[in-house]
Amino acid sequence: MDESEFLAGYDPRAYPAVAVTVDVVALTIRGGGLRVLLIRRAEQPYAGLWALPGGFIRPEEDLPQAAARELAEETGLSGPAGPSGRIHIEQLASYGAPERDPRMRIVSVSYLAFAPDLPDPRAGSDAADASWHSVDKLPELAFDHDRILAHGLERARGKLEYTPLATAFAGETFTISELRGVYETVWGVPLHAGNFHRKILSVPGFVESTGESTESGGARGGPRAKLYRAGDARLLHPALLRPAREEQIR
Amino acid sequence: MDESEFLAGYDPRAYPAVAVTVDVVALTIRGGGLRVLLIRRAEQPYAGLWALPGGFIRPEEDLPQAAARELAEETGLSGPAGPSGRIHIEQLASYGAPERDPRMRIVSVSYLAFAPDLPDPRAGSDAADASWHSVDKLPELAFDHDRILAHGLERARGKLEYTPLATAFAGETFTISELRGVYETVWGVPLHAGNFHRKILSVPGFVESTGESTESGGARGGPRAKLYRAGDARLLHPALLRPAREEQIR
DNA sequence: ACTGTTATTCTCATACTGAGATTGTCTCAA
DNA sequence: TTGAGACAATCTCAGTATGAGAATAACAGT
Numbered sequence: 001m002d003e004s005e006f007l008a009g010y011d012p013r014a015y016p017a018v019a020v021t022v023d024v025v026a027l028t029i030r031g032g033g034l035r036v037l038l039i040r041r042a043e044q045p046y047a048g049l050w051a052l053p054g055g056f057i058r059p060e061e062d063l064p065q066a067a068a069r070e071l072a073e074e075t076g077l078s079g080p081a082g083p084s085g086r087i088h089i090e091q092l093a094s095y096g097a098p099e100r101d102p103r104m105r106i107v108s109v110s111y112l113a114f115a116p117d118l119p120d121p122r123a124g125s126d127a128a129d130a131s132w133h134s135v136d137k138l139p140e141l142a143f144d145h146d147r148i149l150a151h152g153l154e155r156a157r158g159k160l161e162y163t164p165l166a167t168a169f170a171g172e173t174f175t176i177s178e179l180r181g182v183y184e185t186v187w188g189v190p191l192h193a194g195n196f197h198r199k200i201l202s203v204p205g206f207v208e209s210t211g212e213s214t215e216s217g218g219a220r221g222g223p224r225a226k227l228y229r230a231g232d233a234r235l236l237h238p239a240l241l242r243p244a245r246e247e248q249i250r
Numbered sequence: 251m252d253e254s255e256f257l258a259g260y261d262p263r264a265y266p267a268v269a270v271t272v273d274v275v276a277l278t279i280r281g282g283g284l285r286v287l288l289i290r291r292a293e294q295p296y297a298g299l300w301a302l303p304g305g306f307i308r309p310e311e312d313l314p315q316a317a318a319r320e321l322a323e324e325t326g327l328s329g330p331a332g333p334s335g336r337i338h339i340e341q342l343a344s345y346g347a348p349e350r351d352p353r354m355r356i357v358s359v360s361y362l363a364f365a366p367d368l369p370d371p372r373a374g375s376d377a378a379d380a381s382w383h384s385v386d387k388l389p390e391l392a393f394d395h396d397r398i399l400a401h402g403l404e405r406a407r408g409k410l411e412y413t414p415l416a417t418a419f420a421g422e423t424f425t426i427s428e429l430r431g432v433y434e435t436v437w438g439v440p441l442h443a444g445n446f447h448r449k450i451l452s453v454p455g456f457v458e459s460t461g462e463s464t465e466s467g468g469a470r471g472g473p474r475a476k477l478y479r480a481g482d483a484r485l486l487h488p489a490l491l492r493p494a495r496e497e498q499i500r
Numbered sequence: 501a502c503t504g505t506t507a508t509t510c511t512c513a514t515a516c517t518g519a520g521a522t523t524g525t526c527t528c529a530a
Numbered sequence: 531t532t533g534a535g536a537c538a539a540t541c542t543c544a545g546t547a548t549g550a551g552a553a554t555a556a557c558a559g560t
Contacts, residue, residue, distance in 0.1 A: 018307070020268045020346065020357045057268070059355060063346040094344045094359045096270065096313040105309060107270045107357065109344045177538070195518065197539065202516090216526080222537030223525035237494050238516070244487050427507070445549065447508065452547090466557080472506025473556035488547070 018105045022066045023054030023145065025092060025152030026075070026113040028132065029169050034185050035132035036149060037074060037121055038139070045102050046142035050133070052149065054108065064089065067111035074121045074130050087115040088168040092152055100144050112152045114168045160186055162239040164206050167230035173210050175225035176200055177218075187242055199240055205233025268355045272316045273304030273395065275342060275402030276325070276363040278382065279419050284435050285382035286399060287324060287371055288391070295352050296392035300383070302399065304358065314339065317361035324371045324380050337365040338418040342402055350394050362402045364418045410436055412489040414456050417480035423460050425475035426450055427468075437492055449490055455483025 026037040038050040053074045057066040067089055089111055096107035121130035133139065135153060138146075160166050166182045167174070180196045200206055207228035214224045276287040288300040303324045307316040317339055339361055346357035371380035383389065385403060388396075410416050416432045417424070430446045450456055457478035464474045 221527040
């Protein structure tokens, strides 16, 4: 059945109510680990459990706007147009199983956000608590948010392979080692420092030199490192692939 | 605002009505070209224009079910669980700009479907007409369906690179040349036959030999070709990359 | 039988990757 | 002040993958 025909013949209000929400998988790197923003639910159902930040779309806003607003409400930061200007937001997927919310039919459009070390969240008026959780030791999540989060993590890991988005987790300028740390943290595997260095500098447009170096060597020694900023490439070519895992292929 | 709080305090019916539809970008290869299933709209708005098949989700069905149903209604074929068993369906993205439908707020969850040479569509009771259109010469489309279709095409082209989905466009068994034809058709570029052959056979799990060959040579000559079927790989490693286009990278 | 087509296999030069080693700078603690 | 360890940056080398072209042979049609 086509939209227009439906609408021509029925009063929308007479149809079973469907609500649309956005849920945001917001990732950042803090304390050496990959973390996701979670809020503790104050109300039933799943009161007391942790959940992804999200909420209903408003009548006048587009989906990406709703996602940026929900994220801003929890972190105080805005998206690409905002003051920080360095948050990447992209649509992830939609979930609409009839029983995913026990009260009514809710279709959730999920978004994935990356950003460099974000500040502590401020609990919104509607959330009992909000904080960054290591993705390695997650609490039980409300609704199907565990599935959404797993999808977001897999997307983030994949995106590092063929886009320069790892730079979105780093500061304005960064060293090759810091960038390698981003990859190692998100992928959870150690990388060969020499090969990584060679690769980053050989991919056109990934990074560009600032001409500067760090003020001092590393905390435990080592020479000063050259500083880079994100380049103008939108896709990495050739891609920077994760070590292949056989179980992932079959 | 969180879902539960909203629901605890408000009657959903009092909120602005939102409707959720699924729209399907169904691709097949016919007549040597890549084609998409379109239906001609019978009703306002955009009456007479072509649009992607789609419609409202039903209260008891999940999103993928709704997509499979919409596709089946137009083609008479079902998805992976159906009799044909060879149709691939995956979620594409969601679109929810407030003004994308002039009558009310509609959020559309789009799906992408691939299948081998599908039969002519049967016009549903709700559509004036339905047919396969070459993606190279498309008519004007209703709503934002041009954008959705463009997204679907780009997704399909990308998926051929790192998944064995090209086999979903071919029959149960196929020759390496037929598979190459799928890539050339979807990507719109000629590929080196020898290198393609080497590549396909060297990627583990992409295809497996049936031990058979074609009954006769090609229509215009040439030896009989060996027949293969889809292998058990879910990801191609290493990937089969399109010739890089500089404009795509920056 | 002859010509043109196409499947399949090779060759070879170039590019990319993983693993390991080298060089030199820097921090820290004895 | 000096020695030990950490680390940035570069290099080597073998193995693997890719692009381009060519060779071989089986087949259809004339």
